[in-house]
Amino acid sequence: MSSYDLILSRDSYLLAFELRLFWSITFLYGLSFLLFAFHILSRTPVLGKAARTTLILSVIAHTALIVLRTFEGGRAPFQTLYESLSWFAWSASLTFLYVSRKWKDIHIPGVFVTVLAMGACLYALLSRSPAVEPLAPPLQSYWFEWHVILAFFSYAVFVVSASIEATYLGVKPLIGRGAEAYGFSSDMLEDFHSMAFKLVLFGFPLLTFGIFSGAAWANEAWGRYWSWDPKETWSLITWTVFALYLHAKAIPRFKGLPASVINIVGFICMMMTFLGVNWLAKLLGVPSLHIYAV
Amino acid sequence: MRYNSFTEKLKNYFTGLGDRHAGSRRFLCWSYKQLSSITTSVYLLGLMALFFMVGTIFPQGGSIDDYIKEGGGFVFFVKLFGLLDFFSSPLFLILAFIFFLNLAICTYERLLVLQESPTFPKSYEPTHILMLAPDFSNAHSELRNAFAKLKFKVVSKDDDWTVVEKGLPYKWLTWLYHLGIILCFLGFILTYLFSFEGTITLKPREAQTLVPDTTGRIQSLWKDKTGQTDFHLKLDSFHTEYAEAPELDFPKDKLSRLAIGLGWKSPDYEMKGESLTAKDWRAKIKVIKGSGTLAEQTVEINEPLEYGNYTFYLLGFEQNFRLSVEDNPILLEAKEDEDIFIPGLGDSIKFGTFRSGTLYKLDGTIEMLKPYTIVKHTGKDTDEELGRIEPGAIMEIDGVNIKLVEVEESAILSYRYDPGVGILWWGGILVLVAMALRFYGSWYRIAYQVTDTASIELNIMTRGLGSSSTKIIKSLEKHLPITKQS
Numbered sequence: 001m002s003s004y005d006l007i008l009s010r011d012s013y014l015l016a017f018e019l020r021l022f023w024s025i026t027f028l029y030g031l032s033f034l035l036f037a038f039h040i041l042s043r044t045p046v047l048g049k050a051a052r053t054t055l056i057l058s059v060i061a062h063t064a065l066i067v068l069r070t071f072e073g074g075r076a077p078f079q080t081l082y083e084s085l086s087w088f089a090w091s092a093s094l095t096f097l098y099v100s101r102k103w104k105d106i107h108i109p110g111v112f113v114t115v116l117a118m119g120a121c122l123y124a125l126l127s128r129s130p131a132v133e134p135l136a137p138p139l140q141s142y143w144f145e146w147h148v149i150l151a152f153f154s155y156a157v158f159v160v161s162a163s164i165e166a167t168y169l170g171v172k173p174l175i176g177r178g179a180e181a182y183g184f185s186s187d188m189l190e191d192f193h194s195m196a197f198k199l200v201l202f203g204f205p206l207l208t209f210g211i212f213s214g215a216a217w218a219n220e221a222w223g224r225y226w227s228w229d230p231k232e233t234w235s236l237i238t239w240t241v242f243a244l245y246l247h248a249k250a251i252p253r254f255k256g257l258p259a260s261v262i263n264i265v266g267f268i269c270m271m272m273t274f275l276g277v278n279w280l281a282k283l284l285g286v287p288s289l290h291i292y293a294v
Numbered sequence: 295m296r297y298n299s300f301t302e303k304l305k306n307y308f309t310g311l312g313d314r315h316a317g318s319r320r321f322l323c324w325s326y327k328q329l330s331s332i333t334t335s336v337y338l339l340g341l342m343a344l345f346f347m348v349g350t351i352f353p354q355g356g357s358i359d360d361y362i363k364e365g366g367g368f369v370f371f372v373k374l375f376g377l378l379d380f381f382s383s384p385l386f387l388i389l390a391f392i393f394f395l396n397l398a399i400c401t402y403e404r405l406l407v408l409q410e411s412p413t414f415p416k417s418y419e420p421t422h423i424l425m426l427a428p429d430f431s432n433a434h435s436e437l438r439n440a441f442a443k444l445k446f447k448v449v450s451k452d453d454d455w456t457v458v459e460k461g462l463p464y465k466w467l468t469w470l471y472h473l474g475i476i477l478c479f480l481g482f483i484l485t486y487l488f489s490f491e492g493t494i495t496l497k498p499r500e501a502q503t504l505v506p507d508t509t510g511r512i513q514s515l516w517k518d519k520t521g522q523t524d525f526h527l528k529l530d531s532f533h534t535e536y537a538e539a540p541e542l543d544f545p546k547d548k549l550s551r552l553a554i555g556l557g558w559k560s561p562d563y564e565m566k567g568e569s570l571t572a573k574d575w576r577a578k579i580k581v582i583k584g585s586g587t588l589a590e591q592t593v594e595i596n597e598p599l600e601y602g603n604y605t606f607y608l609l610g611f612e613q614n615f616r617l618s619v620e621d622n623p624i625l626l627e628a629k630e631d632e633d634i635f636i637p638g639l640g641d642s643i644k645f646g647t648f649r650s651g652t653l654y655k656l657d658g659t660i661e662m663l664k665p666y667t668i669v670k671h672t673g674k675d676t677d678e679e680l681g682r683i684e685p686g687a688i689m690e691i692d693g694v695n696i697k698l699v700e701v702e703e704s705a706i707l708s709y710r711y712d713p714g715v716g717i718l719w720w721g722g723i724l725v726l727v728a729m730a731l732r733f734y735g736s737w738y739r740i741a742y743q744v745t746d747t748a749s750i751e752l753n754i755m756t757r758g759l760g761s762s763s764t765k766i767i768k769s770l771e772k773h774l775p776i777t778k779q780s
Binding site for chain 2: 131
């Protein structure tokens with residue numbers, strides 16, 4: 001067997017192992033989602049706890065997967081959309097577990113996070129190529145890691161914020177009418193809801209840095225810091241909507257339901273920036289400079 | 295509200311002009327009042343987001359004829375609002391200008407507020423009450439000492455309430471990042487008005503002068519294009535790096551992919567054909583004037599050359615092949631992946647990418663590639679590979695001898711003049727630093743009073759994610775004999 005055959009069979013074996021692990025993790029995210037959903041339907045706290053434990057297992061296994069992928073590629077594991085989807089699912093789940101450690105009896109937001117994580121993993125596994133490829137020349141920049149890590153960190157934070165916001169909107173009418181079964185009481189609901197605002201406060205500078213670092217990188221690689229590329233424009237839309245949310249929170253007239261709705265719109269815009277824009281670009285035939293991220 | 299100060303000035307100015315301008319006076323005062331409102335900011339931000347969305351729905355930069363030819367809808371509105379160049383359309387520019395005014399006026403008004411001496415209420419609603427040990431005396435001085443140890447400073451004091459503060463001045467930080475956004479806006483404006491760009495192809499060892507065929511929007515008012523530069527550019531060398539990239543044999547259908555997940559099938563990496571991918575390309579560029587070299591740099595995709603108000607970026611490369619057919623001294627020219635008709639041959643042929651440079655092999659070794667290209671017969675659907683040919687070598691195709699005499703690799707550079715970049719980066723840095731300090735830092739204002747019942751009433755106000763009233767209470771507990779808190 002030549003050295004090339006050895007290398008190719010080693011890489012094939014590693015990829016096969018990676019894919020089996022990734023499928024297992026997706027199954028765990030799916031199981032966690034089902035348990036969260038059954039917890040909501042049955043109002044049984046133990047199902048919520050089981051869902052949370054399953055999610056912890058998923059994240060531990062997903063961490064191992066990310067490490068393996070980094071080892072396989074010899075670079076940061078978010079070059080292709082396949083890798084980005086995996087990173088997105090992992091970072092959103094990890095952020096949710098970290099944020100929710102303060103309210104361990106509340107499980108509803110988990111249903112939103114796990115369905116997104118499972119959906120992202122399934123999309124990666126069923127529709128994208130898992131091939132490990134050399135880093136494309138435009139990505140060989142010190143901005144690459146910073147830009148992507150911070151942008152995705154902000155995405156993860158916004159996912160959790162939106163899940164809290166949606167939970168708040170759903171649970172608020174149930175206070176005194178069964179919300180206690182989900183771990184809520186009237187005196188802690190607002191405190192729980194304030195976490196959505198704090199998360200946007202945390203994510204907004206990260207998104208700002210993501211956009212600035214992207215512009216600085218584009219200026220070096222493409223000779224223009226801004227090209228009104230669909231992905232760039234949608235990132236600016238997301239930034240504008242979250243800026244709108246932060247301003248709305250400062251105005252008594254808007255700080256209630258309107259601000260909550262704006263937060264969820266911001267999350268939808270973020271998903272458009274990450275995934276929807278690729279679909280939009282294909283649908284409308286709008287060329288994108290971010291083709292390697294498709 | 296502070297805007298009254300400015301609107302008062304406006305009122306006074308127009309009053310001096312008489313009743314004839316009363317309408318203008320009212321309109322200007324009303325406009326200023328609206329533009330200094332945060333509610334207006336909310337509406338404008340919402341409108342900006344909607345406008346940005348419009349720009350992603352319609353393909354930007356295309357012609358209306360192409361748009362109609364490709365079946366684009368809403369042609370009337372597309373023409374009316376200039377939706378194919380939306381971010382330069384009057385509609386968008388007017389909104390952006392109003393938004394800029396709102397931002398600038400709010401920032402100015404906030405500065406006026408910040409310059410005033412802070413005022414404090416006479417009394418506060420307690421957010422926390424701390425009970426002191428019954429035998430504890432001298433609570434006032436002990437409390438003052440405790441706050442001093444925690445690095446709080448007294449900012450206000452009356453008979454009942456004392457107000458102390460600690461942390462980063464969040465109002466100034468908020469003001470600073472808004473100022474940073476204004477600077478970024480100014481950068482955008484400079485870019486919009488003055489920037490221009492183009493491309494230049496540098497052939498090996500030939501000095502070329504940059505002759506822009508365009509200019510910025512403002513410069514175009516008095517000239518069609520920017521004059522040629524007084525320096526020349528020379529491509530000294532061009533180098534490409536390749537990596538061996540095996541192809542992955544991986545199914546496209548979803549069930550087969552699931553089968554891989556279940557361990558019933560396996561993905562396979564294979565070496566197919568050339569299996570080469572361009573890892574990097576570099577052009578060594580010299581800036582020369584007369585016989586002297588003014589600058590010299592190896593330009594890569596992420597490493598542009600900056601010289602004489604211009605920035606030069608390596609956009610790509612162009613390969614030209616020179617061929618002789620049957621030893622004919624008249625050479626034929628061909629470009630990479632373009633059809634060429636050879637006399638005596640029925641079909642056209644084409645040359646693939648010319649490979650030369652460094653090869654990073656899969657087994658970790660590095661070698662210099664023996665230069666070659668692949669010749670193909672052009673087919674209707676797919677091309678038929680005829681074989682490799684090296685410079686100087688002859689290939690016989692259907693009885694015709696073709697010699698690859700020479701290959702010339704040129705560097706394609708884009709150049710750009712953009713005076714907005716500098717101010718944009720400074721604005722960006724200001725935004726990021728001030729925003730990070732404001733959002734992640736901490737600021738406290740605590741109003742306290744010691745009551746007759748040996749308790750301390752506290753009103754704690756915090757800003758920034760780094761602040762925590764619980765943390766402050768715990769710190770106070772370390773310095774004071776607190777028995778209970780509520």
